[in-house]
Amino acid sequence: MHEYSIVGSLIDRVQQEAVLHGSTRVHRLHVKIGELAGVELDLLKTAFDTFRERTICEGAELAIDSVAAVWACPSCDRAIARGAVLRCDTCGRPARMIHGDEIILERIEMEAPDV
Amino acid sequence: MCETCGCGDPEIVPVEVQERILSDNDAQAAHNRHHFGDLAVLAINLMGSPGAGKTAVLEATARAAGGRLRLRAVSGDLATDRDADRLNAAGIRSTTITTGSACHLDARLVHHALHHAPCSDCDVFFIENVGNLVCPAIYDLGQAANVVALSVTEGEDKPLKYPVMFQKADLVLLTKVDLIPHLDFDVDAVEDALSRVMPDAKLLKVSAKTGEGIDAWLEWLEVRRPARRLDAKSLDHHGHHDHSLEHGHEHSHEHN
Ligand SMILES: Nc1nc2c(ncn2[C@@H]2O[C@H](COP(=O)(O)OP(=O)(O)OP(=O)(O)O)[C@@H](O)[C@H]2O)c(=O)[nH]1
Ligand SMILES: [Mg+2]
Ligand SMILES: [Zn+2]
Ligand SMILES: [Zn+2]
Ligand SMILES: [Zn+2]
Ligand SMILES: [Zn+2]
Ligand SMILES: [Zn+2]
Numbered sequence: 001m002h003e004y005s006i007v008g009s010l011i012d013r014v015q016q017e018a019v020l021h022g023s024t025r026v027h028r029l030h031v032k033i034g035e036l037a038g039v040e041l042d043l044l045k046t047a048f049d050t051f052r053e054r055t056i057c058e059g060a061e062l063a064i065d066s067v068a069a070v071w072a073c074p075s076c077d078r079a080i081a082r083g084a085v086l087r088c089d090t091c092g093r094p095a096r097m098i099h100g101d102e103i104i105l106e107r108i109e110m111e112a113p114d115v
Numbered sequence: 116m117c118e119t120c121g122c123g124d125p126e127i128v129p130v131e132v133q134e135r136i137l138s139d140n141d142a143q144a145a146h147n148r149h150h151f152g153d154l155a156v157l158a159i160n161l162m163g164s165p166g167a168g169k170t171a172v173l174e175a176t177a178r179a180a181g182g183r184l185r186l187r188a189v190s191g192d193l194a195t196d197r198d199a200d201r202l203n204a205a206g207i208r209s210t211t212i213t214t215g216s217a218c219h220l221d222a223r224l225v226h227h228a229l230h231h232a233p234c235s236d237c238d239v240f241f242i243e244n245v246g247n248l249v250c251p252a253i254y255d256l257g258q259a260a261n262v263v264a265l266s267v268t269e270g271e272d273k274p275l276k277y278p279v280m281f282q283k284a285d286l287v288l289l290t291k292v293d294l295i296p297h298l299d300f301d302v303d304a305v306e307d308a309l310s311r312v313m314p315d316a317k318l319l320k321v322s323a324k325t326g327e328g329i330d331a332w333l334e335w336l337e338v339r340r341p342a343r344r345l346d347a348k349s350l351d352h353h354g355h356h357d358h359s360l361e362h363g364h365e366h367s368h369e370h371n
Pocket of ligand 2 (some may be wrong): 169170171187198
């Protein structure tokens, strides 16, 4: 249930930004979570709903942008099909992940008088 | 103007952040990595399901290492000191990191343990993570390599079911291979599954019970061990590098 500790870090980060911008209210957070990030989206939402109470995020919405895993060959850029062996058929090199392990806070929509 | 929730508030602004949510842990892990570098020690994050045989592999490693490698360990444990006690008995100086309800170790916990169990005279520092096939992989601890213990009793499909941990692994130890004759375990099937989730899949078959494969594992460690440094620095904390990084760790807290 590391989703709870991720939400803890998320809210701390949002709090810092809010202070920086003199904001007292956050409307929405946009986060990007990769398919291979090891984060369960449902658990993340539940954790957020629980932890946001009495924080700067009280009442805020969590918008999750989920990102599919994409692998490709680092030499010839050939994409690896989903579920296939993670090695390039042509070059024999181990594939590299292009996306899919993101756990990113992208953007915060806040009431900010002095931005 | 707020265009998202329709509140019509004129003062809603988007603030771009674009940062990893675990950036604090990343920074602490980088700090740990710096310590391991200064100490010229190979730090290994050993992960796997509960009961996969992590502690048993380390016990067998200590038996086989003799004088070849000087070993230290910390064990993440929810509540007990059992693993650290076993490792101490096997000759690996060990301490426990009590995680309480946490399902994983994080870089801050490892940093604290590192200061209480300095490893200035060791070659390999094992971090036995909490038994869990998901969460530990998400937290960088500052290790040089991730090793996942997968036991033959868990089934060949585990890499496909838990791709996150295997994708991050530098090596998979297939443990308890002495049990294979008693099971329907297909080593080819697990190798195939690994090749679909781990880009440069490496599997070593080991048995803590018979000692099979432990030499190959020791060799894997020896190849990665940093060269011993004559100037290897101690972990005397506030001397050798700037601890501006979250280092309010002045040891003012209670230890028991
Ligand atoms: N037959 C056989 N049994 C083993 C082997 N290695 C471990 N076991 C058994 O597996 C069980 C779990 O081993 P541990 O070493 O405690 O596993 P662990 O991964 O450290 O467990 P946690 O730290 O509790 O997650 C014990 O009962 C061991 O005796 C092995 O090589 N062969
Ligand atoms: Mg153990
Ligand atoms: Zn977890
Ligand atoms: Zn290629
Ligand atoms: Zn609004
Ligand atoms: Zn430090
Ligand atoms: Zn301390």
